[in-house]
Amino acid sequence: MVRYFFTRTARMPGFEVEHNQFLRTTRTVFVNIKYRGFVLTILGIIARASSKLQLPIMQKFMFQEHGSEYSGLDTGGIVEVQNLDLPKEKQKTATRYEAASEYEFRDVLERLKVQYDQYNFIDYGSGKGAILAAAATYPFKSVVGVEHSFMLHEIATENIIKMKRRNSVVANVLHSVHGDATTYELPSEPHIIYLFNSFGADILKDVTDKITHDLADVHEPIFFLYNNPMHHAVLDDNDKFHRISSPFGGKWMVYTVNP
Template sequence: MLKFVFTKTARYPGLEVEHYQILRNLRTLLVNLKYRGPIMTFLGLAANFCARAKIPLLQEYRFNKQNLRESGLDTDGIVETAVMDIPDEVRASACRYEAASDYEFRHVLERLHVDYPAYHFVDYGSGKGAILAAAARYPFKSVTGVEISGALHQTAMRNIAEMKQRHMIRAGALTSVHGDAASYSLPNAPHVIYVYNSFGPEVLQKVLDRISEDLRDIEEPVYFLYNNPMHHNVLEKSQEFHRMSKSFGGKWLVFIRLSNSDILRKTG
């Protein structure tokens, strides 16, 4: 048991980056206390215990159920790549859909102290739009999701329409784009980029190349928030991005793109 607690492991090998479970659980506890408060966090933990013990109690208080009630959006479920409506040539590089924790995302984003109105936000592989909904809480210049699955994109568009009707959006604009991440063009402005292990290393490299091309004249920091960073070595080898020294914990790595003058110094 102690070996499991203090050794890096993954709950879903092949789908999840290895991490220290005890640190992950402690961080999850703190994040939930921060955004849910002690009562709903306690109920969520109790519901999780009941589920593991196969006791049919408190299941409406599980954290994902709390999220769905709070947002009122359709972001639940897992969609495997085998049944996604995506081109066969990209299926091998695609990853399944599963909504990320919006509270974890907000915790990481707020620690960057970004000047939101000066930045665009882009989620590559945005699925049903759970993180788009979370990002739209902040006054970004725009929030955009890029999703290759037509079915997931359509669900995201319905969620966006619901958010607009309920006046849940603080961002200047919110939209989902049906398309390939590697071919999506970014406006020539500062960006916060988000990826939840949406694709393999080949596509990730093409995305980085496109970012480099589209944002080559931007001197402001460009942030890359990588959740479940299965292919972080692609960014580690980049001459433009470097990992931020600040520890974000859990299954998160955050990279920042160097300014043009810093790139020239790094490359000699």
């Protein structure tokens, strides 16, 4: 167990990139204290420990789950690939839907220290819109999600409507697009691009090629936030992408893009 905790490995082999478990856990605790406070973080630790002991109590305080229940948005759960309304050829390279941690995202985003109102934010494979909801609380020029599954896109659209009704959207523009990430046209403006391991290496290569083509005339810094970077070799082998950090023990990788 000690060796597992201090080496690079995956909690869910096949679904999660290998990373340093100790560094990830340490930063997860720090981030939860930062955004949730000390008391809720302690409750989260107790909830996780009870789950490991097969005593499922206080599960609403779990680190990953906290947030969606209180926001009232439908962003939780796991939807396996075979249950997504995708063409057969797309299912081969798609990955299941699972909401990302809002707190991890906020921490990685805020460490960029950029002027949000100078940037567009895009989420490739945005699913039900969990990260769109988080990004929309920052004053971006636009927050856009591109999702190939019409079922998930519709749920994201409903979540966006709820957020707008509550006046909780700070971004200038917020919407979900039902479409293909490889063909979506990016405006020639500064972008922060987010990806939560939404597709395989072949699609990722097409997407990165489209990014560098569409943003070729942008001179401001462009950032690519890769959560659970199962196919980071595609970016590492691309001379236009430069890794600047590996937060959470390598469970995230952050790149700058120089088209």
